[in-house]
Amino acid sequence: MFTQTLFSVVVAASTALANPLQHHAHLPILADPKCPIVFDGRVPLNTIPTFFDTSATNTIFNPDYVKGNDLKWSQILKFPNQTSRFDGDKYTAVEVTISDASIFQTQNGFRRAGLQFLKDASDGEGGKGVKTLHWSVKQDPTRPLNLTHEYLNVWHESADYSADQIQFQAGTLIGKSAADKNNFKILDRSGNSLYSVPIDQNQWQNFAVKLDYNKNQVTIYYSAGTTTPLKSVAGPKSANLAGGGQFQLGILKKPTGSDDVVNSGFQEKNLNEGQIYGGLFLEDSVDGCVSL
Numbered sequence: 001m002f003t004q005t006l007f008s009v010v011v012a013a014s015t016a017l018a019n020p021l022q023h024h025a026h027l028p029i030l031a032d033p034k035c036p037i038v039f040d041g042r043v044p045l046n047t048i049p050t051f052f053d054t055s056a057t058n059t060i061f062n063p064d065y066v067k068g069n070d071l072k073w074s075q076i077l078k079f080p081n082q083t084s085r086f087d088g089d090k091y092t093a094v095e096v097t098i099s100d101a102s103i104f105q106t107q108n109g110f111r112r113a114g115l116q117f118l119k120d121a122s123d124g125e126g127g128k129g130v131k132t133l134h135w136s137v138k139q140d141p142t143r144p145l146n147l148t149h150e151y152l153n154v155w156h157e158s159a160d161y162s163a164d165q166i167q168f169q170a171g172t173l174i175g176k177s178a179a180d181k182n183n184f185k186i187l188d189r190s191g192n193s194l195y196s197v198p199i200d201q202n203q204w205q206n207f208a209v210k211l212d213y214n215k216n217q218v219t220i221y222y223s224a225g226t227t228t229p230l231k232s233v234a235g236p237k238s239a240n241l242a243g244g245g246q247f248q249l250g251i252l253k254k255p256t257g258s259d260d261v262v263n264s265g266f267q268e269k270n271l272n273e274g275q276i277y278g279g280l281f282l283e284d285s286v287d288g289c290v291s292l
């Protein structure tokens with residue numbers, strides 16, 4: 001009875017509809033965010049997929065962007081019933097997938113699906129002050145990325161769309177050596193490497209990037225698994241963070257064999273790729289606070 005009551009409270013608080021089958025029993029709280037949350041992209045347990053389809057229900061992400069024109073989020077997102085470090089016992093992982101239908105507007109070169117925080121705006125809080133973006137990733141052996149291609153997975157794009165101030169990438173970066181294609185790479189807007197770490201095919205990898213928009217400095221934090229606290233692995237390094245804009249988290253797969261990657265190039269048919277995300281949130285680090 002107690003369990004049932006607690007469960008109902010959690011579901012009610014999340015404003016999501018219940019699917020009692022998806023219930024993480026007896027999981028410990030792994031880590032709680034310690035600083036004020038500016039944008040919360042964590043997905044409450046038991047959220048039903050169609051929650052993400054319309055503005056009437058989706059209180060977490062932008063229901064309209066950025067995705068294949070003919071797809072709904074309920075077709076794009078999967079729920080692998082896993083828990084990352086900052087998901088605790090109230091939130092769950094969400095997998096972003098791409099298929100042949102993942103063509104946004106007329107961008108025929110890309111296959112993409114990207115989550116935007118609902119409250120994020122091109123001139124908003126996400127691009128001011130000192131903020132730390134958190135994301136955890138895990139690989140899905142049934143939907144592997146093809147690391148011959150270049151992937152952009154997490155980034156902050158300037159309001160005029162002319163640059164990405166920070167870029168979290170995988171695979172073979174076009175025009176660069178393929179030597180580190182098996183690494184995740186964090187780059188600045190000019191493509192300079194800020195941090196790189198091998199993609200772990202088995203366990204969660206937790207990243208946090210502190211963006212000091214006042215000083216134009218970036219600090220990167222990382223840990224693997226769910227119980228190890230993050231630690232500073234790079235920075236503070238100078239990086240031009242000017243230009244406002246918005247975050248995006250998901251998959252943007254670039255084509256091969258093209259000088260015009262947005263519009264043309266080679267993409268294999270029958271794509272079925274995914275990237276599992278957990279613990280998505282932006283926190284305020286103006287007082288130096290970073291959740292580890």
Ligand SMILES: *[C@@H]1O[C@H](CO)[C@@H](O)[C@H](O)[C@H]1NC(C)=O
Pocket residue numbers: 021022023024025081
């Ligand atoms: C989700 O995972 C939990 C914990 O491992 C398990 O008890 C539960 O049965 C799983 N639910 C589904 C729908 O697979």
Ligand SMILES: *[C@@H]1O[C@H](CO)[C@@H](O)[C@H](O)[C@H]1NC(C)=O
Pocket residue numbers: 146147148149256266267268
């Ligand atoms: C990976 O992508 C390359 C280039 O598009 C393609 O030739 C190759 O068949 C793909 N490999 C797999 C395993 O899908």
